[in-house]
Amino acid sequence: MFNLPHQRKTLQTPHSGYHWDGSERRFFEGWYYRVTLPEHRQTFAFMYSIEDPIGSKLHSGGSAQILGPNDEYICRSFPDMKKFWAWRDSLGLGHWGQTNFPPPYQGGQEGDLLKPRYLQPEEFTRHIQQGYQGTAKFHQGSLHDPGTGNTARWQYEIQPIYGWGNSGQPQQSTAGFFSFLQIFEPGWQILMAHGLATGWIEWNGKRYEFTNAPAYAEKNWGGAFPQRWFWLNCNCFDDEPDLALTAGGGRRGILWWMESVAMIGIHHQGKFYEFVPWNSQVNWQIQPWGKWLMQAKNSLYEVELSGTTDLPGTPLRAPTLDGMQFVCRDTMQGNLTIELREKSKTILKASSSLCGLEIGGSPWDQPWLSQSD
Template structure:
């Protein structure tokens, strides 16, 4: 199917391109995009989750999906069963999927996404999405309510993963060898989004709409042929009084050359500096409850960090790829509380250089065996 032509940009983020080699099965690739709206718009979040599984040949798991965790944590899911309607760029971020051929006005196959999806008079609107590092748009119909969600916004990336203008692999340089299953990459730790999101009724009348100007945006992805057994995740780039602060932390059980290991990491961008805490250069420990409490400690040679996430909300079940297809094996909130403390180490003493708080953190647990707290390290 037709697709935008990638424009040249300096030093694209590693792993931004599509990973499927044309043969591997089982295989999945997933993308996550998040917008955080300001207090004037109710401290809302809008998160988009896209996935594709087993594109090689039909299986019980093959196909794609879009999931939206919208304002007030409303949940929407729509299948994209025809893998032939999926496209992706191989060497940089760009992908899209439609439920049928997108022969609507404004589809631009020769440049950036500039036009919004439109309904054809007397027909159901075209359903699909397109996403690149600088633009994101989509439109999907909800059969249960006869409503349509649609959105269109431009992106100004600020930080990927690594020092400014020096993007690096989230899982380290060994991830280039594809020995980790699954792979994980933060594509945009922080950026600004300008555009709109709305729900419309069957007549095309807006039920509610959010217009936004330079609000915090985030993006990440994962991929592979094996599915994680258990994981946790924290993310925020909308802190009180700290517009140039972003943090992402995750931990999970992954496969490395056929062996299982537990690994965790923390990445912080703060006022033009990148602080990375990973097990191959320091220590990362955590204690995460089956729901409601996340506590991560990490330290490297010159810095140490503590993250405390809390929520009294029940969270929402989210579908994630498994060997048999999408299943509800994940729980999320985008309205969690997060406290961050960052220290500079000086000999045997520590000087706290940052204390920050946000009521708009993304908090997540996923996978199996959450009957008790998961503790790693001390």
């Protein structure tokens, strides 16, 4: 049923491949896959990261985190960098933990070790007891968190619908052309604003099977870390199956100064509406937790977003200068309303109760207002 997947070039975004250049400089790269199950009112978010891939550094290693049903959480570290692999020209990565390959693959001799790579799903299931692998069109893994006893297994195909840009046109860098430059770090790229996932996920023994469930993917990378950030994401709206939103902002260092930037991206019925600093005015009012408000306006369109939650959220680890730390908080069950207008005429109005909401970094002791930066 499953074959080695390759993403259609028309949907592959810039920055889909692995960014590490082999140097010893401080570096991280992170990937994010998500599947939302409307009939269960639940979401599974998978987060993978690599730090200092050169190895033998204080923070060298990888990790896998899952935010599951009711914002429950699994985390697993993968300290052995030699068991990580990633493609440089397209989206593809994986990390192996415990395996059961037969001799001569095991035996302690360096030459006998099986080189990590993409495996056919049946082979992965047979030999990888802890680990994951993901591409643009397929995602599979198995994790056990010894601290909580939580377990997860998953295997599903992905049909990409939207990358980052208008349908049928070359896809765009989320942070613009300058995201290719090292001075503008960390980089951020939405890999798939919207797709459809078919397969299954097991969470603590409960099996969820799904067909054409809303799916999403993004990534970030670099040697610098944002001071603080916020994020809203949803592609599962009430009565709007062909709608995807990603919005966010952060405060980061650029050479010798700090800047605060934010953006809103909307895919709807084949069209991409982009509100970014170089073409729009973007404002935000983000509470320390519970309320996310954004407004943006350019020469053609304007948009308003409101994200709210009464849930406490779940602390998640993120790469920092001091390694993986609990510096962000997420819920996948936020409430969202969006209104898009063209010349003051409403052309889209939608809502959801399955929105991803996040804050990260510090300080968050008071609201973050865009006008105050």
